[in-house]
Amino acid sequence: MSFFVQRGRRNQAFTEPFWQEWIGALESATGKVVNWRTALQVATVFACCRVIGNGYAQVPFKLMQKSGRRRVPATGHSLYRLLSLKPNDWQTSFEFRQMLAWHIELCGNAYVFKNRGISGKIFELIPLPPGRVTPRQDENLRITYDVAGLDGTTRTLTRDQIWHLRGPTIDGFHGLDVVKLAREAIGLAMATEESAARLHKNGIQNTGVYAIEDKLDKKQYDDLAAWIGKQFAGLQNVGKPMILDRGAKFLNTSMSSVDAQSNETRKTQVEQICSFMGVLPIKVGFSDKTATFASAEEMNRAHREDCLSPRWEAFEQSAMINLLTDEEIDAGLYFNFTEEGLLRGSAKDTKDVILGYVNGGVMYPNEGRELLDLNPDDDPASDQLRVPANIVGEPKPAEPAIPAPQE
Template sequence: MKFLDRILGRKSAQLSYDQVADLIGGHGGVTIAGVSVNEKTALQVSTVLACVKVIADGCATPPLHVYREIKDGDRVTRQKAMNIPEYRLLNRRANEWQTSFEWRRLMTVHAALTGTGLSIKVRGDNGRVRELIPVPPDQWTMHKISRYEIRYRCYDEFGLIGEFKPEDVFLIHGVQWDWASSMDAVALARSAIGLAMATEQSQAAMHKNGLRPSGTYSVEGTLSAEQHERLTAWIKKNSGVSNTGNPLVMDRGAKWLSTSISGVDAQHVETRRLQIEEVCRGYGVFPIMIGHSDKTSTFASSEAFFAAHLIHCLAPWHRAWTQRLDETLLDGSGPLFAEFDTRYMRAGSMKDRAQWARTMAEMGIYTRNEIRDEEGKDPLTGLDEPLTPLNMTQGKGTNDANTANQDVTA
């Protein structure tokens, strides 16, 4: 680059990362409504930050357990596989610097913003994964070396880390367009995010100007270049928030002609409220989950929204996480599987839970240990058999009883 600059007689300039990303990726510097929208600037929009945080916290807060299926005849039970290294890796500490909560939240943030989160698998001497090291989205690239074979090149501030095969990395994808890569969520919602950013900047500039719109300062006669500069500087000096309410003294028959609409005429409040809903729609997050609710929301409807958030927003992310963990980190089709514990999200009031537990136990639908497991309690001896109500018997017992009654009658 410097050699070409010398030949063409140009002065070289150091490019920022965003400018380089724009040249390489082709979308880093795309402007919407006059503002540049990428994953870094998008996070400065409070709605985007809140949506990404809600999704990331929803994948990081629930405890993540690894279970082992145990077959006992026709009965299949499960038990926490606490004796394998992957359990502590996923449940407690993903690497030397991050807990499981921190690692899962970081990976989900990367996936929600850029489409994919990537971590390098660090294996021990026995070949088992010992650590998962996350790599920022701007420090790794995916290359196809053949039709169905890809490699991942990872970098850091010191240079190339290495080139890794798919089995040497852990990936969590967002919405995908093909089998190898994901779609950039910020790029897909760029119009809504850009308009939200432009609206915030416009309203901030208006408040900076003391809520006084721009206009034309008209005077009689012709101004020289020096007079024009001095008058412009004087107007800027006597305007702004610090001079709000001060009288503006004008001479030479000067007039102030407003050329901008007010914040009320621009409907800033309505526009910003609509952009919150548009950004939430792009991320699949209910507005009430980020603290935005309209006048029609009630306490009862809020509870329904919270349940819908778990089903329609977090459940797809949880399924993406667990299937990736099962197939690429655990034993695939073996007895091990990962599962998020979301019972605290679905739990009702103490009264409702007590009534449900009593009904399920007395009807024999759940064993008492299964109900204890639902409440996060350890099983107790003798509570593994379902109860049978006195006024209910199974089919075989009913037939035997009817036969006995017939014999007695005879």
């Protein structure tokens, strides 16, 4: 494990080009340097990452197994505990999945080292900073990963050792860097934010030219500049009148925030950044005055369908092909986000939906109780479908439970 642990020596990995790309940045047209660190200082970028990260992490993620028509949690498999509770010694499953989501959204890629035992079984999942990993594809389409360790060395690992999660990709093996692609939108948001901050720092006063008729020598110029700065600059001098002598004139040369349409620009940048991240503005706390409770509910539904569901599907498939063997997949093992918790509406809506499923013969009463996190009812009738009276047929008991699968 020394490859992942600092040994007290100088970290040579920081001199590598991909580290410079990770810590370094590209300059936007506004002159602002944009990378993942500076981008996170923009409230909209941070909020988008938080919304997506929580969408990954707050929904239970379980290893399941199909057996005939039944699906049960594969609690006997070691990956069940790793992915649903404790992937390593220092992280919970929530923290682990939330961090991977932030890596994907900010850098386009997330990398996890699959620590295996002598038997080949995965017993630990170690997340790697994206800046320390460089994927490469050779002429035979084999993908390898150059990983810079904290001890200054670099090793080449194979696909069997790295779980690589990608965002949208063009070449098929490396995800697109959204922060770089959105650097102009993010840079303009940073510049507008700084402009507003400087305006308030100066007491929301316009700047301009202090012109006098006589010629000033260097000492007179320095004294006058210091006097103006002390008397009229800053919040403490807001509202103080400027007294001009020696025929001096003050010529305003700046635009106010209204003239510059700062508020409009800041609102537009929220929408632009949300477009890049695929998040509805209402989910980051930005909405116009036309939003209602009814429209907010539809927007939450759209957020689940358009933002989270595709990411859940990509995460599930990536976990299956990277963590499970072909034999385990053929045996019916699969990963699944349990999204029912996000689908609940008000208490009345939840009651109506579950009652509709139970009384309509779609769900056993005990299954409805399970959705509400209630213990099962001991009455045998609670494990039978309630077939409506207008449908011919006898109530069918639930299929007997099958034992949890083992590795």
